[in-house]
Amino acid sequence: MLKNYLKIAIKVLLRRKFFTFISLFGVSFTLVVLMVASALLDHAFGPLPPEVRTDRTLGIYTVRMELTNSFERTGAAPYWFLDRYVRTLATPARVSLYSTQRSVAAYVADEKHSLFLKRTDGEFWNILDFEFLEGGPFTAADEREANFVAVINRATAELFFKGQPAVGKTIAVDGQRFRVVGVVPNIPIFRVTSFADVWVPLSTAKSNGYLRDATGDFLALLLARTPGDLPKIKEELQTALARVEFPNAREYSRIITAAETLFESVARGMFGRDRDARNYAGYLLGLLLALAVLFMLLPAINLINLNVSRILERASEIGVRKAFGASSWTLVGQFVVENVLLTLIGGAFGFVAALFLLNALTDSGLIQYAHFQMNYRIFLYGLTAALFFGLFSGVYPAWKMSRLHPVDALRGQSL
Amino acid sequence: MIKHLFKLVWNRKRSNLLLMLEIFFSFIVLVAVMTLAAYYQDNYGRPLGFVYENVWNIGIDMNTATDDVWSAEMVSTTRQLFLALQDFPEIESACGALSTPYGLGSRQSVNEFKGRRVEMEVNEVTDTFLQTLNLQLLAGRWFDQTDDASNWKPVVINQRLSRELFGHDDPIGRPFEPWSSQEEEVRVIGVISDFRRDGEFVGPGNYLFERKRLDDPRNRPPANLLIKVRPGASAAFEERLAARLEAVAREWSFEIQPLTHKREVAMKLRLVPVILLGLIAAFLMIMVGLGLVGILWQNVTQRTKEIGLRRAKGATAAAIHKQILGETLVLTSLGVVLGVILVVQFPLLDLISTVSVKVYAQGVLLALLVLYGLTLAASLYPSWLATKVRPAQALHYE
Numbered sequence: 001m002l003k004n005y006l007k008i009a010i011k012v013l014l015r016r017k018f019f020t021f022i023s024l025f026g027v028s029f030t031l032v033v034l035m036v037a038s039a040l041l042d043h044a045f046g047p048l049p050p051e052v053r054t055d056r057t058l059g060i061y062t063v064r065m066e067l068t069n070s071f072e073r074t075g076a077a078p079y080w081f082l083d084r085y086v087r088t089l090a091t092p093a094r095v096s097l098y099s100t101q102r103s104v105a106a107y108v109a110d111e112k113h114s115l116f117l118k119r120t121d122g123e124f125w126n127i128l129d130f131e132f133l134e135g136g137p138f139t140a141a142d143e144r145e146a147n148f149v150a151v152i153n154r155a156t157a158e159l160f161f162k163g164q165p166a167v168g169k170t171i172a173v174d175g176q177r178f179r180v181v182g183v184v185p186n187i188p189i190f191r192v193t194s195f196a197d198v199w200v201p202l203s204t205a206k207s208n209g210y211l212r213d214a215t216g217d218f219l220a221l222l223l224a225r226t227p228g229d230l231p232k233i234k235e236e237l238q239t240a241l242a243r244v245e246f247p248n249a250r251e252y253s254r255i256i257t258a259a260e261t262l263f264e265s266v267a268r269g270m271f272g273r274d275r276d277a278r279n280y281a282g283y284l285l286g287l288l289l290a291l292a293v294l295f296m297l298l299p300a301i302n303l304i305n306l307n308v309s310r311i312l313e314r315a316s317e318i319g320v321r322k323a324f325g326a327s328s329w330t331l332v333g334q335f336v337v338e339n340v341l342l343t344l345i346g347g348a349f350g351f352v353a354a355l356f357l358l359n360a361l362t363d364s365g366l367i368q369y370a371h372f373q374m375n376y377r378i379f380l381y382g383l384t385a386a387l388f389f390g391l392f393s394g395v396y397p398a399w400k401m402s403r404l405h406p407v408d409a410l411r412g413q414s415l
Numbered sequence: 416m417i418k419h420l421f422k423l424v425w426n427r428k429r430s431n432l433l434l435m436l437e438i439f440f441s442f443i444v445l446v447a448v449m450t451l452a453a454y455y456q457d458n459y460g461r462p463l464g465f466v467y468e469n470v471w472n473i474g475i476d477m478n479t480a481t482d483d484v485w486s487a488e489m490v491s492t493t494r495q496l497f498l499a500l501q502d503f504p505e506i507e508s509a510c511g512a513l514s515t516p517y518g519l520g521s522r523q524s525v526n527e528f529k530g531r532r533v534e535m536e537v538n539e540v541t542d543t544f545l546q547t548l549n550l551q552l553l554a555g556r557w558f559d560q561t562d563d564a565s566n567w568k569p570v571v572i573n574q575r576l577s578r579e580l581f582g583h584d585d586p587i588g589r590p591f592e593p594w595s596s597q598e599e600e601v602r603v604i605g606v607i608s609d610f611r612r613d614g615e616f617v618g619p620g621n622y623l624f625e626r627k628r629l630d631d632p633r634n635r636p637p638a639n640l641l642i643k644v645r646p647g648a649s650a651a652f653e654e655r656l657a658a659r660l661e662a663v664a665r666e667w668s669f670e671i672q673p674l675t676h677k678r679e680v681a682m683k684l685r686l687v688p689v690i691l692l693g694l695i696a697a698f699l700m701i702m703v704g705l706g707l708v709g710i711l712w713q714n715v716t717q718r719t720k721e722i723g724l725r726r727a728k729g730a731t732a733a734a735i736h737k738q739i740l741g742e743t744l745v746l747t748s749l750g751v752v753l754g755v756i757l758v759v760q761f762p763l764l765d766l767i768s769t770v771s772v773k774v775y776a777q778g779v780l781l782a783l784l785v786l787y788g789l790t791l792a793a794s795l796y797p798s799w800l801a802t803k804v805r806p807a808q809a810l811h812y813e
Contacts, residue, residue, distance in 0.1 A: 018709060018712075019709050022702075022705045022706055022708075022709050025702060025705065026702045026705075026706065029698050029702060033695055033698075102476065102668070103670055104668065104670065105657060105669075105670065105671060107650075107654045107657075110650055110651050110654065111650055112650045112653055112654065112671075114670075114672075174668055175657070175658075175661040175668075206665065206666045206667070206668060207666035209666070297440060298437065298440045298441065298444065298699055298702075298703065299699070299702060301433060301436055301437045301440065302437055302702055302703055302706040303706075304433060305430075305433050305434060305437060305706060305710050306706055306709055306710065308430060308433065309430075309709065309710050309713035309714075310713075312713065312717065313713070366687070
């Protein structure tokens with residue numbers, strides 16, 4: 001029976017080509033936008049190398065420090081806090097501390113280039129799975145002994161050494177000289193945890209002021225032994241927060257933060273404004289879904305309208321089928337199948353267009369080092385959206401049509 | 416005639432309801448996009464209040480603990496930096512500032528003034544800020560050395576803030592009332608024209624400058640230096656400058672960037688989302704337009720009999736044209752009326768504050784224009800088809 005429905009559907013689609021074109025255009029355009037949007041989100045939050053163990057990693061991205069009723073500061077964490085209260089947590093298998101990336105100058109052949117520099121410890125390279133094109137990471141010992149060594153990305157290696165091997169050579173950035181020990185692929189700028197052009201040991205900072213600084217710009221990365229340990233880590237951190245002693249209690253006396261994924265951190269910043277440690281990820285997900293549905297509303301109404309007109313044309317066919325005893329439900333089923341088929345064809349066009357668009361976006365260099373790819377997650381989002389779209393816009397016209405009286409239908413009456 | 420058109424639309428209310436709904440949502444989308452476009456257009460035409468060409472920004476990362484011990488050392492290092500800048504003939508003038516044009520960070524302040532909330536952005540700058548950025552002084556004077564001795568705190572405000580606080584009265588020399596609760600008296604010494612630090616696309620705001628002294632150990636030194644360079648300063652000069660700064664302050668890091676570059680980045684950051692939104696809206700409208708063509712076309716073929724009857728009774732092609740276009744207009748208007756009722760609520764309920772009512776009205780008008788244009792264009796072809804209906808054929812139809 002389904003096969004029959006599909007055959008009829010194809011015939012109908014070919015009969016009124018203009019209508020088919022408009023419907024396909026609407027469906028594929030809508031899906032392109034949704035798929036590109038989800039590709040962008042996936043690019044920022046999904047598990048991409050080197051952050052592949054997202055099911056076992058948490059981070060400390062923003063902390064809020066308050067002095068009751070007066071000062072407050074929201075931003076990256078100070079070093080003393082992460083060193084004393086996060087590094088000492090018992091549950092995580094590994095803890096890494098690193099700085100936010102800072103733009104620094106490098107002069108190559110009288111030309112100035114801005115590079116992003118990130119300072120990390122040795123553990124950073126054990127938690128993240130960087131692929132090394134050349135050499136390897138620096139170690140905890142390098143960090144302890146303040147060795148001036150650096151890992152650089154492919155673009156920086158290209159900039160300084162023009163395709164020659166980079167390992168063992170020296171680069172000058174931010175007025176300091178580092179020996180290159182490893183080269184990694186370019187990391188897109190969205191990945192705030194791993195992104196940088198140059199990574200160097202924390203201890204090579206120009207001054208060791210960061211060790212004493214009451215504020216600071218450091219982040220932590222925590223790797224759990226099993227995914228089941230994540231809630232325990234979150235809890236342990238909250239307990240630890242209660243006994244934080246401030247180096248300068250006149251400036252700040254309370255600290256609020258949470259061990260969370262980047263998505264949870266963004267959600268907490270948006271909905272909780274970092275004022276508490278609750279998990280707001282559900283709200284953000286809800287908001288994104290609501291936006292997607294809102295965006296689909298106009299194309300869906302358009303498609304419903306088209307479908308109503310299209311079905312009117314087939315009133316006599318409906319009349320005949322009803323007269324021969326087809327139930328309303330059979331007819332609804334048939335029309336929904338037709339509509340879903342239409343949206344799936346539109347979805348396939350949209351999928352191809354999204355592929356092209358993402359490639360073009362990657363090539364345009366609009367977002368530094370971004371490499372947008374279609375993957376099975378985005379494909380699944382797109383497919384879900386297409387099905388939802390097809391059902392949503394197919395059910396109402398089908399239901400309306402199924403209520404047509406056979407006699408009226410046979411005479412070609414309007415609805 | 417109009418009454419008749421309404422009747423025709425009403426008779427087909429079931430199928431027209433969905434069309435109206437579509438027009439209603441299209442209108443809402445258009446209002447949002449057009450208001451944004453009108454807002455940017457309006458802002459772009461306003462004076463910026465400063466000159467960014469040939470001005471470079473030097474961001475300083477002091478890498479130092481913010482304990483009580485920092486001040487004396489940091490202040491003296493900053494003064495040495497300024498002395499070092501004087502050695503470069505390429506530099507016309509230099510100043511220090513808390514926040515800089517097209518920069519990201521800023522200090523906002525909200526104060527109570529005669530029961531009203533007055534918002535302003537506060538910047539702390541040194542005496543040479545005026546000449547480095549070419550600010551327009553409208554009244555009074557800018558900070559200078561005579562302020563060293565005064566026992567009150569001088570501030571310079573922009574014209575907008577002056578109007579908001581003092582109306583048309585002369586603000587010079589008046590105590591700055593919103594802050595009078597502070598221990599130190601604050602007085603206005605000068606008024607400048609607009610200063611739109613965030614650039615061309617951001618609306619004008621209230622602005623207040625405080626004086627930053629380089630020799631005052633109570634003040635944290637400025638985190639940014641701005642230098643005005645002579646035209647044609649090269650990257651080689653920049654490298655020498657960076658080396659010199661790093662030699663003076665070994666523990667600090669510097670980030671040198673021309674304001675033209677910062678401007679480009681800031682503009683891109685604001686324009687890209689708007690262009691994307693505009694593109695998406697344009698595609699949505701194309702889709703709605705095409706859909707409309709399809710539906711009206713279908714309507715016309717369905718009403719062949721009715722139209723044929725009218726032709727048989729002597730209606731001209733123009734009359735048929737008029738009827739179809741008129742019906743579309745009525746339909747659009749019904750959807751638009753719903754939309755306008757909703758859209759008018761926003762300024763009435765004070766839900767929009769950044770966009771002025773005038774700009775908002777412009778946005779709504781533009782949206783109306785585009786929507787009516789769209790629906791009319793979409794009904795042209797079907798209505799032309801309708802005029803081609805031949806009475807004899809139509810009466811046979813069934």
